[in-house]
Amino acid sequence: MDSQWNGNFSRFDLVAKTDEHVRTVVQVRDIEVGGDEFVVMAGPCAVETERQVLETAEAVAVAGARILRGGAYKPRSSPYTFQGLGVEGLKILAKARAETGLAIVTEAMCPEDVGVIAEYADIMQVGARSMENYALLQAVGACGRPVLLKRGMCATLQDLLQSAQIIAAHGNSDIILCERGIRTFETATRNTFDIAAIAVLKAVSHLPVIADPSHASGIRALVPPLARAAAAIGADGLLVEVHPAPEEAWSDGKQSLTFHQFREMMHDLEPYLALREIPRRSRLELVASRGGH
Numbered sequence: 001m002d003s004q005w006n007g008n009f010s011r012f013d014l015v016a017k018t019d020e021h022v023r024t025v026v027q028v029r030d031i032e033v034g035g036d037e038f039v040v041m042a043g044p045c046a047v048e049t050e051r052q053v054l055e056t057a058e059a060v061a062v063a064g065a066r067i068l069r070g071g072a073y074k075p076r077s078s079p080y081t082f083q084g085l086g087v088e089g090l091k092i093l094a095k096a097r098a099e100t101g102l103a104i105v106t107e108a109m110c111p112e113d114v115g116v117i118a119e120y121a122d123i124m125q126v127g128a129r130s131m132e133n134y135a136l137l138q139a140v141g142a143c144g145r146p147v148l149l150k151r152g153m154c155a156t157l158q159d160l161l162q163s164a165q166i167i168a169a170h171g172n173s174d175i176i177l178c179e180r181g182i183r184t185f186e187t188a189t190r191n192t193f194d195i196a197a198i199a200v201l202k203a204v205s206h207l208p209v210i211a212d213p214s215h216a217s218g219i220r221a222l223v224p225p226l227a228r229a230a231a232a233i234g235a236d237g238l239l240v241e242v243h244p245a246p247e248e249a250w251s252d253g254k255q256s257l258t259f260h261q262f263r264e265m266m267h268d269l270e271p272y273l274a275l276r277e278i279p280r281r282s283r284l285e286l287v288a289s290r291g292g293h
């Protein structure tokens with residue numbers, strides 16, 4: 001690692017790690033993201049029906065997830081596919097929260113929707129395609145809810161931290177960073193999971209960092225191994241797509257786990273969670289704060 005790397009990141013003074021500010025714990029209802037617990041957020045790509053969401057919420061809660069994910073406003077690459085249920089979807093998520101106690105994370109795509117989404121959501125998701133939507137970053141910066149900021153698929157870690165800085169500069173430092181895979185020349189997976197990003201972000205920023213192995217791989221079978229790698233390298237949690245019948249999902253079925261697969265993934269994570277202590281006291285933190293070799 002060259003001696004410049006921390007210098008570059010420390011420009012983002014509101015989100016960069018310093019000797020005084022080592023760790024931010026984002027409080028979401030009774031859950032601490034970035035604290036000692038490994039926080040798993042799980043649920044369908046999109047809110048489709050009340051039954052689909054309630055069944056999924058129940059299954060992921062029993063398996064140990066703390067937060068329910070599900071898009072009511074969907075950024076779709078085709079204008080002819082399902083675009084999301086909007087406010088109806090938010091109401092379904094709120095019902096699932098009332099029934100299971102799970103907190104809710106859901107995506108906002110434009111500043112105009114931030115107000116209504118913040119009425120229902122516990123965490124506002126900024127998707128990969130919106131990471132550089134500065135009007136949206138400003139709006140979530142002022143919305144009074146924690147933000148899950150996903151890395152753009154062509155964004156460097158500096159770009160990601162720059163976007164986090166914008167949210168923080170608008171008054172909101174409850175930000176969770178998310179590595180969700182980037183575009184590379186490799187086509188075997190939907191995106192390329194940048195595992196080093198987690199270690200770098202944990203070293204240079206005080207913000208919590210989670211991994212999204214679902215969008216990072218696009219392939220169901222790869223989700224559990226990538227989740228284990230993320231836990232071992234020191235991620236603070238996961239964002240995982242789960243669906244009652246992935247083959248029938250209206251979006252991202254190929255990467256969605258069944259309830260059974262999700263339970264198995266959670267079970268198999270256990271030994272890897274114990275390994276999180278090692279990166280926590282790793283030399284990376286020292287290298288970052290000293291800016292040395």
Ligand code: PEP
Binds near residue numbers: 128129150215
């Ligand atoms: C999602 O979480 O469903 C999503 C659209 O993710 P991304 O923005 O990472 O593509």
Ligand code: MN
Binds near residue numbers: 241252
């Ligand atoms: Mn998805």
